[in-house]
Amino acid sequence: MSPGPTRRARIVGTGLIGTSVGLALRAAGWQVSLQDPSPTAVALARDLGAGTIDDETPDVVVVAAPPDVAAGVVVEQLDRWPDAVVTDVASVKGAIASGVAALAGPGSSQRYVGSHPMAGRERSGAVAGRPDLFEGRAWVVVPMPDSTPQAVETVRALARAARGEVVVMTAEEHDAAVAAVSHVPQVMATLTAARLRDRDEHAVGLAGQGLRDVTRIAASDPQLWTQILAGNAAGVREVLLDVQSDLAAALDALGALADEAATPHHHTPERDAPGARAVLARLLDDGNRGRARVPGKHGGAPTAYDVVTVVIPDEPGSLGRLFAEVGDAGINIEDLHLEHAVGHPVALAEVSVLPATSDRLRTHLQSTGWRIH
Numbered sequence: 594m595s596p597g598p599t600r601r602a603r604i605v606g607t608g609l610i611g612t613s614v615g616l617a618l619r620a621a622g623w624q625v626s627l628q629d630p631s632p633t634a635v636a637l638a639r640d641l642g643a644g645t646i647d648d649e650t651p652d653v654v655v656v657a658a659p660p661d662v663a664a665g666v667v668v669e670q671l672d673r674w675p676d677a678v679v680t681d682v683a684s685v686k687g688a689i690a691s692g693v694a695a696l697a698g699p700g701s702s703q704r705y706v707g708s709h710p711m712a713g714r715e716r717s718g719a720v721a722g723r724p725d726l727f728e729g730r731a732w733v734v735v736p737m738p739d740s741t742p743q744a745v746e747t748v749r750a751l752a753r754a755a756r757g758e759v760v761v762m763t764a765e766e767h768d769a770a771v772a773a774v775s776h777v778p779q780v781m782a783t784l785t786a787a788r789l790r791d792r793d794e795h796a797v798g799l800a801g802q803g804l805r806d807v808t809r810i811a812a813s814d815p816q817l818w819t820q821i822l823a824g825n826a827a828g829v830r831e832v833l834l835d836v837q838s839d840l841a842a843a844l845d846a847l848g849a850l851a852d853e854a855a856t857p858h859h860h861t862p863e864r865d866a867p868g869a870r871a872v873l874a875r876l877l878d879d880g881n882r883g884r885a886r887v888p889g890k891h892g893g894a895p896t897a898y899d900v901v902t903v904v905i906p907d908e909p910g911s912l913g914r915l916f917a918e919v920g921d922a923g924i925n926i927e928d929l930h931l932e933h934a935v936g937h938p939v940a941l942a943e944v945s946v947l948p949a950t951s952d953r954l955r956t957h958l959q960s961t962g963w964r965i966h
């Protein structure tokens with residue numbers, strides 16, 4: 594290791610995450626060299642500005658390869674660069690830690706520290722890379738029992754340079770946490786979206802923002818996610834067993850309510866489905882309470898935004914004019930969703946703002962001729 598701050602990184606695996614790490618580190622002034630078995634992937638990452646293709650000796654190597662090869666690649670890199678710290682960014686940590694422990698030569702695993710930036714996209718490949726992908730997102734750092742303090746500090750510095758917020762955990766803590774906050778959400782999005790395959794176009798055409806919110810990540814790469822789910826099988830299964838018991842309760846309640854509805858003329862308190870509505874209400878309330886725990890922007894406490902829904906003509910320049918108008922009112926847009934109504938030449942822009950500013954924004958937009966929904 595060279596003295597002073599780490600400035601030379603090597604990225605091995607230049608897809609979405611490797612390219613994003615390269616772009617982020619270069620923006621922070623680091624030298625970055627790139628490597629990938631796919632000549633196209635590495636050339637593309639270079640052309641996008643993520644680094645150079647050379648064999649400069651690195652201070653730190655970032656393995657951003659698929660989870661099922663990550664441990665082997667970490668060990669190759671520990672052997673190739675005997676003075677470098679090596680980390681990986683795979684979405685599972687226990688399986689990689691055991692792989693490295695089993696394969697690494699004596700003493701070299703001390704230079705390995707696992708990590709996992711909690712940011713990504715439903716797309717793969719260098720072209721989807723973003724320099725600001727990790728901005729304000731948790732970046733989990735997972736030391737091995739024998740990692741040196743210097744190796745841990747090197748990986749913390751790397752995560753900070755890429756604009757992540759460092760959180761240190763064991764591999765077991767990490768895998769249990771991401772089962773609930775990342776892996777099961779992927780499964781639920783996938784299962785929900787799968788129900789749309791055989792629906793006719795009229796039904797799917799009614800989709801509003803709710804479906805979009807719930808299914809964005811159902812577009813993720815099946816090959817990558819098969820590896821992630823297999824790599825955290827026990828943790829994912831444990832959370833899904835709880836989901837299964839909630840689903841069973843929902844099915845029982847819905848069954849009772851469906852029977853009730855099928856005998857509409859014989860409503861009596863005994864024949865009604867006693868307790869079924871309470872079961873559904875409890876499940877929905879549990880969902881409210883879980884959702885309220887999801888952190889807000891930059892990992893802070895959840896912020897309740899007010900949504901101002903503005904009707905905009907579905908034509909070039911409308912959104913730009915709306916942004917300018919909100920800017921003129923001196924109000925920050927915290928989030929934005931666009932919804933297109935089927936068969937209508939307008940779109941709905943759902944502008945999220947801080948609650949203290951929403952009334953002022955509505956008044957301002959109405960006074961300048963915008964239709965508020």
Ligand SMILES: NC(=O)c1ccc[n+]([C@@H]2O[C@H](COP(=O)([O-])OP(=O)(O)OC[C@H]3O[C@@H](n4cnc5c(N)ncnc54)[C@H](O)[C@@H]3O)[C@@H](O)[C@H]2O)c1
Nearest residue numbers: 606607608609610634657658659660683684713714717718
């Ligand atoms: N996609 C996400 O949202 C996300 C978020 C955080 C972490 N991760 C983790 O980051 C890693 C990369 O995921 P991605 O989304 O960038 O995938 P990706 O498919 O976009 O990129 C993977 C890259 O690894 C390369 N590769 C394949 N085999 C390799 C090998 N043996 N050695 C070196 N490189 C190899 C591929 O050619 C490809 O360029 C995975 O371990 C994943 O779990 C993904």
Ligand SMILES: O=C(O)C(=O)C[C@]1(C(=O)O)C=C[C@@H](O)C=C1
Nearest residue numbers: 684710711712713714715775810
């Ligand atoms: O936002 C997305 O598209 C993601 O899939 C990101 C996401 C997640 O938040 O669950 C997915 C997998 C990763 O390991 C880390 C981040």
